[in-house]
Amino acid sequence: MADEWTLGLLQMRCTADPTRNLERAESGIREAARAGAAVVCLPELFLSEYFCQRVDARLFDLAEPIPGPTTDRLSRMAGELGVVIVASLFERRAPGLYHNTVAVLDADGSLAGIYRKMHIPDDPLYYEKYYFTPGDLGFRCFDTSHGRIGTLICWDQWFPEAARLTALRGAEVLVYPTAIGWHPAEKAEHGRAQYDAWQTIQRGHAIANGVYVAAINRVGHEGPPEGGLEFWGGSFVADPFGVVLDKASHETEQLLVVKCNRRRIEDVRRNWPFLRDRRIDAFADLTRRAIDR
Amino acid sequence: MADEWTLGLLQMRCTADPTRNLERAESGIREAARAGAAVVCLPELFLSEYFCQRVDARLFDLAEPIPGPTTDRLSRMAGELGVVIVASLFERRAPGLYHNTVAVLDADGSLAGIYRKMHIPDDPLYYEKYYFTPGDLGFRCFDTSHGRIGTLICWDQWFPEAARLTALRGAEVLVYPTAIGWHPAEKAEHGRAQYDAWQTIQRGHAIANGVYVAAINRVGHEGPPEGGLEFWGGSFVADPFGVVLDKASHETEQLLVVKCNRRRIEDVRRNWPFLRDRRIDAFADLTRRAIDR
Numbered sequence: 001m002a003d004e005w006t007l008g009l010l011q012m013r014c015t016a017d018p019t020r021n022l023e024r025a026e027s028g029i030r031e032a033a034r035a036g037a038a039v040v041c042l043p044e045l046f047l048s049e050y051f052c053q054r055v056d057a058r059l060f061d062l063a064e065p066i067p068g069p070t071t072d073r074l075s076r077m078a079g080e081l082g083v084v085i086v087a088s089l090f091e092r093r094a095p096g097l098y099h100n101t102v103a104v105l106d107a108d109g110s111l112a113g114i115y116r117k118m119h120i121p122d123d124p125l126y127y128e129k130y131y132f133t134p135g136d137l138g139f140r141c142f143d144t145s146h147g148r149i150g151t152l153i154c155w156d157q158w159f160p161e162a163a164r165l166t167a168l169r170g171a172e173v174l175v176y177p178t179a180i181g182w183h184p185a186e187k188a189e190h191g192r193a194q195y196d197a198w199q200t201i202q203r204g205h206a207i208a209n210g211v212y213v214a215a216i217n218r219v220g221h222e223g224p225p226e227g228g229l230e231f232w233g234g235s236f237v238a239d240p241f242g243v244v245l246d247k248a249s250h251e252t253e254q255l256l257v258v259k260c261n262r263r264r265i266e267d268v269r270r271n272w273p274f275l276r277d278r279r280i281d282a283f284a285d286l287t288r289r290a291i292d293r
Numbered sequence: 294m295a296d297e298w299t300l301g302l303l304q305m306r307c308t309a310d311p312t313r314n315l316e317r318a319e320s321g322i323r324e325a326a327r328a329g330a331a332v333v334c335l336p337e338l339f340l341s342e343y344f345c346q347r348v349d350a351r352l353f354d355l356a357e358p359i360p361g362p363t364t365d366r367l368s369r370m371a372g373e374l375g376v377v378i379v380a381s382l383f384e385r386r387a388p389g390l391y392h393n394t395v396a397v398l399d400a401d402g403s404l405a406g407i408y409r410k411m412h413i414p415d416d417p418l419y420y421e422k423y424y425f426t427p428g429d430l431g432f433r434c435f436d437t438s439h440g441r442i443g444t445l446i447c448w449d450q451w452f453p454e455a456a457r458l459t460a461l462r463g464a465e466v467l468v469y470p471t472a473i474g475w476h477p478a479e480k481a482e483h484g485r486a487q488y489d490a491w492q493t494i495q496r497g498h499a500i501a502n503g504v505y506v507a508a509i510n511r512v513g514h515e516g517p518p519e520g521g522l523e524f525w526g527g528s529f530v531a532d533p534f535g536v537v538l539d540k541a542s543h544e545t546e547q548l549l550v551v552k553c554n555r556r557r558i559e560d561v562r563r564n565w566p567f568l569r570d571r572r573i574d575a576f577a578d579l580t581r582r583a584i585d586r
């Protein structure tokens with residue numbers, strides 16, 4: 001495998017029409033491939049609006065099995081273009097059993113595997129615990145034609161343990177499909193610090209683990225005009241020392257095409273050898289909720 | 294206990310004369326107390342130059358027991374001023390057994406306890422594995438008259454597990470005495486990214502855990518003029534959402550006095566409830582060195 005590979009991040013505005021969203025994603029994937037991307041990453045749940053803003057049992061109709069119609073279609077495209085596609089979908093596993101899932105489609109058109117979101121939020125306008133059963137596949141890394149890709153999803157971003165466990169499996173890049181935005185009423189006061197915290201903690205994962213990090217967000221306002229969520233875009237790629245290599249707009253759709261290099265991972269880890277020194281003999285309590293006095 | 298408390302960070306230039314360094318630290322502690330600091334934090338191994346730049350058995354003479362002459366003296370000062378002092382010392386535990394240790398001296402003049410550096414670096418000009426046995430007390434938090442203080446030391450900064458385990462014990466602030474700097478030959482090319490990574494990963498710990506983080510570094514060049522280390526100062530305090538509240542110079546000694554508030558911890562954790570959602574059922578592999586394919 002060559003040292004260099006290229007990530008394509010497709011920051012999208014998503015509508016209420018799944019067919020239209022899929023067509024636009026496909027168009028973006030083709031554009032990314034033309035621009036040289038070997039691994040193309042889509043935002044979280046890109047087939048629909050971010051429906052978790054409300055609690056409504058009818059919305060389970062948006063879910064589909066994996067493999068299923070969307071992964072079949074994206075698999076064909078991955079094989080045709082010779083790219084890896086990281087696609088976030090609403091997975092219907094069984095009646096009454098749904099997950100927030102990433103499918104990794106390899107460049108030969110096969111399904112490399114799936115990751116089911118492990119950390120599920122539940123906060124005002126992010127009512128995900130209603131829709132998604134927490135993942136039961138653990139943390140995962142996929143050995144694809146274009147490198148070892150670790151997959152995590154949105155809320156997982158805030159948990160260093162998730163990044164670490166994925167990196168320990170050999171990931172060269174942690175890919176985070178995301179749907180995060182501002183509550184319009186909070187944006188003026190807290191918006192800047194919120195975006196900054198979101199980017200900072202993920203740059204921290206890159207540094208702690210010596211891996212690339214790619215966060216792919218949606219953009220644009222969804223929901224009632226007086227409320228809803230303004231998705232903050234700002235998709236980015238950080239290198240293994242936390243340097244932001246490129247970052248997308250906060251207002252518009254954008255394709256980021258970013259070159260990565262395996263020698264950079266080797267170089268950073270050799271000079272900042274954190275993996276050498278972890279005190280694994282003293283980490284058992286990480287499986288506790290809190291350590292009471 | 295009041296909601297608000299004040300941290301004092303004493304960014305120092307350290308010389309080869311321990312008596313002089315201790316006197317200057319005491320003078321700085323008095324100044325911090327006058328400025329309102331309730332918890333005063335000193336840089337790593339402030340009693341001497343950063344001797345780990347070279348390997349020399351005679352330098353073990355710099356170590357002292359804890360409790361010992363320096364903690365006795367600082368304890369009296371803590372009691373006199375009514376402040377907590379976080380002091381980093383070279384601990385002689387037994388002949389041939391030394392640690393890089395923090396002593397926490399409570400405001401009543403008692404020794405609240407010690408923490409022995411768990412993660413020990415060993416890299417060009419940071420030959421710490423020669424001098425320091427890795428800590429055997431685990432990660433610690435001390436319930437002092439001025440709040441619950443978690444102690445970590447320098448290289449620990451790069452390990453999210455260390456921050457997490459200390460925070461899970463109830464720490465309100467993670468205090469990192471530090472001695473980190475630039476290799477002068479690397480500074481022009483890599484200096485900015487190195488400082489940025491160092492600050493970023495610690496801001497990440499603040500965000501992940503909803504705690505204050507205080508990093509206290511030394512400043513100034515030590516070692517041969519054509520080499521050595523230029524300690525980069527830049528001590529700072531981040532709040533529980535990773536916002537840098539204040540940051541010291543990269544060139545000069547400086548006292549930072551920073552107000553903190555327990556309501557801010559409550560507020561941040563209530564709105565970003567990461568501790569609620571950790572997948573502790575899936576974290577057992579954090580005690581592994583790597584997860585081989």
